[in-house]
Amino acid sequence: MLRLFEFQAKRIFAENGIKVPRGIVVHSSLEVRDILENFGAPVIIKAQVLVGGRGRAGGIKSPSDHYEARQIIDQFIEGSLKNEKIYSVLIEEKLSIEKEYFAGALIDNQVKAPIIIASSKGGVDIESIAIENPKEIIMEKINDEIGFPDYLARRMAKSIGLKGRAMLSFANILQSIYEILKNYDATLVEVNPLILTTEGTFIAVDAKMTLDDNASFRHNELFTSLKLERYELIQEPKSRKALAEKAEIPTYIELDGNMGIIADGAGTGMLTLDLINDYGGKIESYCELGGRATPKLIEEAMNIVLSNEKVKVLLINLIGGLNRMDEMAQGINSYMVNNGKEVIKDRRIIVRMSGTLEEEGRNILTSIGVSSFDNIYDAIEKAIESSRRH
Numbered sequence: 001m002l003r004l005f006e007f008q009a010k011r012i013f014a015e016n017g018i019k020v021p022r023g024i025v026v027h028s029s030l031e032v033r034d035i036l037e038n039f040g041a042p043v044i045i046k047a048q049v050l051v052g053g054r055g056r057a058g059g060i061k062s063p064s065d066h067y068e069a070r071q072i073i074d075q076f077i078e079g080s081l082k083n084e085k086i087y088s089v090l091i092e093e094k095l096s097i098e099k100e101y102f103a104g105a106l107i108d109n110q111v112k113a114p115i116i117i118a119s120s121k122g123g124v125d126i127e128s129i130a131i132e133n134p135k136e137i138i139m140e141k142i143n144d145e146i147g148f149p150d151y152l153a154r155r156m157a158k159s160i161g162l163k164g165r166a167m168l169s170f171a172n173i174l175q176s177i178y179e180i181l182k183n184y185d186a187t188l189v190e191v192n193p194l195i196l197t198t199e200g201t202f203i204a205v206d207a208k209m210t211l212d213d214n215a216s217f218r219h220n221e222l223f224t225s226l227k228l229e230r231y232e233l234i235q236e237p238k239s240r241k242a243l244a245e246k247a248e249i250p251t252y253i254e255l256d257g258n259m260g261i262i263a264d265g266a267g268t269g270m271l272t273l274d275l276i277n278d279y280g281g282k283i284e285s286y287c288e289l290g291g292r293a294t295p296k297l298i299e300e301a302m303n304i305v306l307s308n309e310k311v312k313v314l315l316i317n318l319i320g321g322l323n324r325m326d327e328m329a330q331g332i333n334s335y336m337v338n339n340g341k342e343v344i345k346d347r348r349i350i351v352r353m354s355g356t357l358e359e360e361g362r363n364i365l366t367s368i369g370v371s372s373f374d375n376i377y378d379a380i381e382k383a384i385e386s387s388r389r390h
Contacts, residue, residue: 001187002211005048005233007090008226009207012184017176018191019203023092027237028253028286029073033066034277035091042094045072051082052125059086062094087234095203100193101160102126102137103173104208105181107188114142114181116153116174120160122193136160148178169202170194184222185215240285240304247300250290257282259387260311262301264318264328265291272317275376281384284310293323298331299338306339306347313348315383317376320355328353329364336368348386352379 004012010020024035025048036043047059054060059081063069069091076086100122108115118138121129129136138159142148153171162170173194181189190208197203216223237254244252251269259281263269269288276283285305289297298316305311318328332351351372353361358374365372373379 002213002216002223002226003050004209004211004226005050005088005230006046006207007048007088008229009189009209010204012180012209013176013191013204013207016180018173019201020207021092021095021203021205023090025088025090026073026256027088027233028077028255029070032069032073032091036066036069039091039093043069044092044094045069045076046090046092047076047081047086048088048090049081049084049086051084054081057082085234087237092205095195095205096198098196098198098200100195101170101202102129102190102192103170103177103194104188104190104192105174105177105186106190107181107186107212108141111141114144114148114178116140116142116148116156116178118156118160118170118174122195126190126192142178144182148175150175166196166200166202173202173204180209184209185212185218186210187212240307243304244287244301247297247304249287249297249301249304251286251288252304253286254308255283255286257284257387258310258312259283259383260285260287260305260308260314262287262289262298262305262314262316264289264293264323268317268319272315272376272380275380276315276384279380279384281380281387284308291322293318293328293331295327295331295334298328299335302332302335303339311347313350313383313387315379316349316351316353317379318351318353318355320353320358320361324356325353325358325361326364327357327361329361332370333364333368336370348383350379350383350386352376 007025014020045061045063061072063072073089076089079086102119102122104117106115119129119136121136138156140152140156153174154167156174157167157170177189180186186209188208188210191204192206195203195205241252261272261283263272266288285308287301287305289301305314349370351365351370353372354374362372
């Protein structure tokens with residue numbers, strides 16, 4: 001069975017007419033300020049794991065500001081929840097809730113038929129409801145030859161106390177859940193809770209979905225994309241991060257853009273991040289060398305960052321105090337010599353260097369065809385311009 005992450009299930013829900021909150025998946029806290037500004041409202045931060053009981057285990061939190069949000073994300077990422085590693089979090093708008101409901105569908109192996117489930121007691125485990133208040137759960141066995149007719153969906157919605165427009169909306173969601181179960185060969189599709197907002201709209205604030213591996217041949221493109229997404233989410237960042245740790249690079253983080261940053265120190269790096277955000281750029285990989293850059297470390301950092309195929313533009317920001325710019329340029333030159341033009345044929349490398357022996361360093365870069373700038377604003381403008389071509 002292939003169990004989907006919440007954000008993957010919600011993507012399928014949205015494609016099939018079930019409303020979900022505005023949200024974005026992130027892999028680090030570096031982009032959180034801009035995200036919160038774009039939302040313009042309180043948010044919820046949710047660890048993306050494939051285990052139940054996430055809320056009670058502390059995997060869902062609501063920050064008061066972007067500073068607290070950054071702390072929460074840093075705590076989640078590369079941490080664990082119920083012994084499962086966390087590699088990403090979902091940031092969503094916080095909604096005003098009138099009432100919580102449960103809606104779901106599953107394949108019952110005993111009766112070998114779909115079962116549709118609805119309850120007015122959402123937000124808690126359905127198993128607990130079944131034990132403590134079984135009358136609060138409405139279940140219907142579906143004959144696939146007949147399908148799930150409108151009247152039956154409306155009857156279920158009415159049975160859990162809904163009337164009028166709310167009853168019709170809930171019935172439509174039940175039918176959409178059934179269609180997802182059938183069309184995607186799922187064994188489980190669950191929304192808990194399905195909230196009714198104070199504005200009168202049903203929204204799926206959580207989502208669970210499990211697909212039958214035995215039916216993957218009928219959904220080859222979907223299974224391939226989901227598994228590739230999971231591989232990229234879990235394996236590739238982990239592998240590159242391990243390489244960074246082995247090279248004693250203090251900070252390596254992957255985000256969700258097409259630009260890479262290598263900075264020689266924390267202050268230089270944070271300034272570069274802020275300026276790129278201000279100019280509208282999207283960062284994919286951020287690598288900070290801890291103020292002790294050497295030619296070998298520059299080369300290793302370039303190997304790690306540019307092994308990520310999503311990085312189409314690399315901006316290297318170097319300020320020469322203790323570091324000599326001619327030596328830094330030699331590290332960049334070594335990368336170019338050892339990897340060849342073929343590796344970077346569709347990419348752009350832009351260097352800002354300022355400080356000790358910068359003219360010598362700039363001459364080396366010119367000889368290998370790498371653009372260099374003294375002014376950080378000029379370098380970022382060029383990098384942003386190049387990133388928008390991809």
